[in-house]
Amino acid sequence: MADIIIIGAGLSGLTAANYLHQKGRSVLVLEAAGRPGGRVQTTEQDGFLLDHGFQVLATAYPEARALLDYSALDLRPFKPGALLLQPDGSRGRIGDPIRDPGSLFPTLFAKAGGLSSKLGILRLRNQLARLSAEEVFQREERPTAEVLRGEYGFSEELAARFFRPFYAGIFLEPELRTSRRMFDFVFKMFAEGAVAVPNGGMGQIPLQLAGRLPEGSIRYNSRVAHIEGQHVHLESGAVLSAGKIILATEATGLVKDYAPAVNTQFVSTTHLHFRAAEAPLRSPLIALNTRPTDRVNSLAVMDQVAPGYAPAGQHLLSVAMVGQQMGTDGELFAQAQQELSRWFGQAAAGWQPLHLRRVKYALPAQEHVQGQASYKIRDGLYVIGDHLLHGSINGAMQSGREVAEQL
Numbered sequence: 001m002a003d004i005i006i007i008g009a010g011l012s013g014l015t016a017a018n019y020l021h022q023k024g025r026s027v028l029v030l031e032a033a034g035r036p037g038g039r040v041q042t043t044e045q046d047g048f049l050l051d052h053g054f055q056v057l058a059t060a061y062p063e064a065r066a067l068l069d070y071s072a073l074d075l076r077p078f079k080p081g082a083l084l085l086q087p088d089g090s091r092g093r094i095g096d097p098i099r100d101p102g103s104l105f106p107t108l109f110a111k112a113g114g115l116s117s118k119l120g121i122l123r124l125r126n127q128l129a130r131l132s133a134e135e136v137f138q139r140e141e142r143p144t145a146e147v148l149r150g151e152y153g154f155s156e157e158l159a160a161r162f163f164r165p166f167y168a169g170i171f172l173e174p175e176l177r178t179s180r181r182m183f184d185f186v187f188k189m190f191a192e193g194a195v196a197v198p199n200g201g202m203g204q205i206p207l208q209l210a211g212r213l214p215e216g217s218i219r220y221n222s223r224v225a226h227i228e229g230q231h232v233h234l235e236s237g238a239v240l241s242a243g244k245i246i247l248a249t250e251a252t253g254l255v256k257d258y259a260p261a262v263n264t265q266f267v268s269t270t271h272l273h274f275r276a277a278e279a280p281l282r283s284p285l286i287a288l289n290t291r292p293t294d295r296v297n298s299l300a301v302m303d304q305v306a307p308g309y310a311p312a313g314q315h316l317l318s319v320a321m322v323g324q325q326m327g328t329d330g331e332l333f334a335q336a337q338q339e340l341s342r343w344f345g346q347a348a349a350g351w352q353p354l355h356l357r358r359v360k361y362a363l364p365a366q367e368h369v370q371g372q373a374s375y376k377i378r379d380g381l382y383v384i385g386d387h388l389l390h391g392s393i394n395g396a397m398q399s400g401r402e403v404a405e406q407l
């Protein structure tokens, strides 16, 4: 019998399991799916690595730095900043001239706000560099949209042409109702490190954590039906017991039955993969669609960032849409091609649809986020997960580390 049962092998559960194992505690992780990772997974199809949604790792995440072995993950960075697909069909570039000096002139000439607004980005960078991640999560909580125009004084144009599409793609909601604490945290993380993916796909992150646990510590295809006292009942009928039980499912899963106060609101995304013979972009940048009426939010050529994502001579296009999109898969593929043809011309019609994924529970709603949480439900029963802090790899891992420390 294990000392501790963890329900869910997402990043929060795996992080807790890793730290508890390091401290000599025996853990058993019960996972409903056939593999680890929860929301962070990669599926191989015809030699292409398809992440389950457009996901990236900010290498500055303190929790990831502390626990992950970055060199074993073979991380490959995006170029800092973004390529702006502008409403008139032209392209512009927003860079970070400190990390990528070559982006200075394109940034100055991008049609996304005046010079003072662009210098405001550098000012904010310096301001946030002076705050710790904990301090960022103690700042006054207001919607991101409000602070961009108010406190930070960015021009309407910069907010609309850069921040809105960039952060809509991260928060997965276009109005930027998400707490400014989350905006500040993401901004700080992106300024202080690279934005990267493992060459073997984002799924390498949970695989690394799972691989460090002793053989037999994770039972896959083991969906938990309910908990009674210190007994865990599986859907298969099996019953397992432990002195401590940690619930690490998403908020709308088993968690909500035992911790009714958790945040069960969420946002969704729709994600498309295409294969292409020619790469539509020339460098490993995230391209942002700045037309607010379009459905496509971003485009990246994944093999330009990390060659492992596509077979030699072919290209993998990752196209993200915010929210749950109506329409059949075929209609959405056609819509994406039509919208992107504004910038990529006839070539877009030749992209071949590979896979479409609708991620209903993608992130917890983040109007309110925090840097600390209470994990204990009652003696012997604990809850962790990104929904308690904020929806990110770092938030999920922090909850896992902190519960392990408490135990």
Ligand SMILES: Cc1cc2nc3c(=O)[nH]c(=O)nc-3n(C[C@H](O)[C@H](O)[C@H](O)COP(=O)(O)OP(=O)(O)OC[C@H]3O[C@@H](n4cnc5c(N)ncnc54)[C@H](O)[C@@H]3O)c2cc1C
Residues within 6 Å of the ligand: 007, 008, 009, 010, 011, 012, 013, 030, 031, 032, 033, 036, 037, 038, 039, 040, 052, 053, 054, 055, 056, 057, 058, 222, 223, 224, 225, 248, 249, 250, 253, 254, 269, 359, 361, 362, 363, 384, 385, 386, 387, 390, 391, 392, 393, 394, 395, 396
């Ligand atoms: C499309 C998308 C894009 C994202 N982009 C980024 C990004 O770029 N950067 C970033 O930092 N974060 C990103 N995130 C957020 C990040 O992936 C999550 O915050 C994090 O993975 C959540 O981990 P978790 O352990 O809290 O939950 P989950 O990953 O949801 O893990 C819960 C686990 O519990 C299991 N489970 C559920 N019910 C049961 C049951 N009854 N019995 C047993 N097991 C059960 C599930 O199968 C799952 O494995 C993104 C998320 C999505 C979906």
